[in-house]
Amino acid sequence: GAGVSQSPSNKVTEKGKDVELRCDPISGHTALYWYRQSLGQGLEFLIYFQGNSAPDKSGLPSDRFSAERTGGSVSTLTIQRTQQEDSAVYLCASSLARRQPQHFGDGTRLSIL
Amino acid sequence: QKEVEQDPGPLSVPEGAIVSLNCTYSNSAFQYFMWYRQYSRKGPELLMYTYSSGNKEDGRFTAQVDKSSKYISLFIRDSQPSDSATYLCAMSATGAGTYKYIFGTGTRLKVLA
Numbered sequence: 185g186a187g188v189s190q191s192p193s194n195k196v197t198e199k200g201k202d203v204e205l206r207c208d209p210i211s212g213h214t215a216l217y218w219y220r221q222s223l224g225q226g227l228e229f230l231i232y233f234q235g236n237s238a239p240d241k242s243g244l245p246s247d248r249f250s251a252e253r254t255g256g257s258v259s260t261l262t263i264q265r266t267q268q269e270d271s272a273v274y275l276c277a278s279s280l281a282r283r284q285p286q287h288f289g290d291g292t293r294l295s296i297l
Numbered sequence: 298q299k300e301v302e303q304d305p306g307p308l309s310v311p312e313g314a315i316v317s318l319n320c321t322y323s324n325s326a327f328q329y330f331m332w333y334r335q336y337s338r339k340g341p342e343l344l345m346y347t348y349s350s351g352n353k354e355d356g357r358f359t360a361q362v363d364k365s366s367k368y369i370s371l372f373i374r375d376s377q378p379s380d381s382a383t384y385l386c387a388m389s390a391t392g393a394g395t396y397k398y399i400f401g402t403g404t405r406l407k408v409l410a
Contacts, residue, residue: 188340215396226301226400227341227385234396275340282396285331288340 186210188289190276196295199268205261205292209278216259217286218251221273230274233259234282263294271296300324303386303401312410316373320386320401323367327388329395330362332371335383335403344384345371376408 189208197203209216218230229243233253244250248266253259263270273293277286303320310316318332328349333341345360347353353360359372369388373380383403389395 190340217396224305224402226303226402227387227398229397229399232396240396279396283329285343285346286396286398287343288333290338290340293338 188276188278188287190274190289190292192292193290194293194295196297197266198297200265202262202264203266203294205263205274205276205294207259207261207276207278207289209257209259209276210287213278213280213287214256215279215282215284215286216253217277217279218259218261219275219277219288220245221275221291222271227275230261266294266296268296270294298323300399301386301388301401304404305402307405307407309407309409310376312376312378312408314376314408316376316380316406316408318371318373318384318386318404318406320369320388321367322369322388322399324388324390324399325364325367326390327399328391329389330360330369331387331398332358332360333385333387334380335385337382341385376406378408378410380408381406 216233219227232240248264251261273291275291277288279286332345335341350364357374361370385403386401387398
């Protein structure tokens with residue numbers, strides 16, 4: 185079956201530009217997560233969506249980062265006024281419910297010049 | 298001190314060897330323990346998902362949790378070159394924070410043919 189799909193797979197942009205990253209979760213999965221993976225670092229939790237509940241945004245590193253999930257399915261992570269330290273792999277995961285194991289997409293590799 | 302510690306490796310073993318991968322942690326509230334495999338330029342793939350202490354076996358993989366020592370292990374029997382990847386441990390607590398996985402930085406494994 186189809187797994188978690190992320191697009192684009194790679195994104196190169198100039199410092200100061202805005203970027204949008206897209207995540208299409210596994211069909212039927214109500215929970216959706218965004219993580220950031222930097223070289224030599226573990227995965228860093230960013231944000232969590234569960235159904236129609238208010239998202240947990242506690243991991244977002246600054247107010248330049250925002251995310252939304254429309255219709256309980258597709259999610260978009262937006263980074264405004266990108267900085268070089270934003271360069272990383274952004275991973276999306278989904279799970280059937282909060283306590284179920286998380287399944288990851290292949291990520292978007294973001295490079296800020 | 299990080300909540301989850303994992304030796305980055307690389308760990309090189311000959312084909313057919315038994316591989317032992319380990320993580321230590323400091324938070325006694327962790328109850329869910331996961332192992333993911335990540336190939337280069339791919340997302341993490343769930344290998345094992347366990348709750349609380351004990352062993353779990355799936356094919357060539359065995360996961361062990363020792364909560365008294367705050368130590369988890371993944372054993373790979375009859376290792377193959379295709380097992381060459383980075384192995385990530387992850388864990389989470391029960392209750393409201395169940396969905397917040399805390400990841401180790403990963404151990405790079407090389408299985409030599």
